[in-house]
Amino acid sequence: MKAINITFCSCNKYIYRNMWKPYKSIKELIAKKIRKELPRAKLSFKYIEMPLVLKEKKENEIIAKVKGKEHVVKVILKLSKCNICAKEGTEYYEAILQVRSSSFKVLEESIELLKKRVENLRHKGMFINKVKQLDEGYNLYMTNKRIAQALGRELYEAYGGIYKASPHLFSRSRQTSKNIYRVNVFVRLPGFEKADVILVNDNKVYKVEKLGKKIKLLDLEKNSFVSVDYSKLSYHILKKHSTYTSRIYPDLEVINPFDYQSSIVKNKPKQGLELGQEVNVVVHKGVYVVD
Ligand SMILES: [Zn+2]
Structure with a gap:
């Protein structure tokens, strides 16, 4: 039997009729290929040696028994990169996701969320190939413009703010003479968080x-x-300050953290407070309890 050549990618895809197709396990794939030639063959796999670096080939010999007769089948495995994984770690990008906020904490949270989402989108060809840090945010260079827009919208729906997506002409394909667009996705997130x-x-x-x-x-x-x-x-x-209640009846009063005078609170806090209890307040033409 002729040697079997399999070109595969580390994302579990292999080349089948010039196309990248997914496979579950390499053993299953090899067995399928052998049984095409030798149906009902009993196969004994010992250890399959896999190529570890790009373009490397590893030759394996697999014993196939058919009606008591042993065949030695050569299986050559070659590690390659599929069309999608080939985009990772290159200069390639289709979209720039621009995230802005005046709050450092909001920015940190948003980038964590995006990184987690992108990790699960590798199979769709979504990678962040470059991160540019800026004063009020960051730019992410992404390899899939459709997903980049969806992620921008997701951030906008979670935090609010401003969302804009604008395509711009990048080049014209020589093969199809179609225009190729890149997309700028701009998201300005609020500079505040819940409870601010x-x-x-x-x-x-x-x-x-x-x-x-x-x-x-x-x-x-x-x-x-x-x-x-x-x-x-x-x-x-508004900055929150810690202070104490100084009076409960007839009106709630707290110590104003700026002049240390007992002042009537301008709002009605949800919970009942006791005298001398520590509370957080903000001050703007009067004192508000914000717990
Ligand atoms: Zn791949």
Whole structure:
């Protein structure tokens, strides 16, 4: 029987009729190939020597028994890279995912989320081939523009903010004379997180209740919720200070952390508080308890 040649990729694909096809296990694949020639052969695999470096070949001999007769089948395995894996670790990219936020923590969280998602997308040809760190974010050079857009949207839906995707002409294919586009995916995530307290339009104090396409805020003074569009939001984060309650009746009072005077609290905290209890507050033309 003729030697069997198998060219495979470390992502469990092999070349079949000039196409990369998936396989489950190399033993199964070898058995299938041998049985095409020698149906019902009993095969004894001892140890299959696999090539470990790219373009390396390893020759294996497999004993195939048919009706008591032994055949020695040569199986040559060659390690290669499939069309998808060949894109990894190169300069190739189809999309730049630009993530921005003024919050370092939000950026860290978002990149962790993206890395995890991309790890599971290798089989779809999705790799991050370059990361560029910037002052207010990072650029990820990705090998699949469709998935890059989906990931950008996913971030936007989780955190809210601003999402934009704009294709730009990269080149023209000589083979198909079609235009080839790359995509810039831009996501600006909020600079705040859930439970942060923000001052909006320099006059209203809100606690961030929920992030997402629509951002839900609690108006602390009115004790009511509003839903806002991030792109129209002008805000800054108010710093929380730790202080103590100084009076409970008739009004709740705390020690103002700036002038150390007992001050009436401007909002109604959810939980009942005791005298002398430690609480977190923000200060803006009055004191708000934000626990
Ligand atoms: Zn591969």
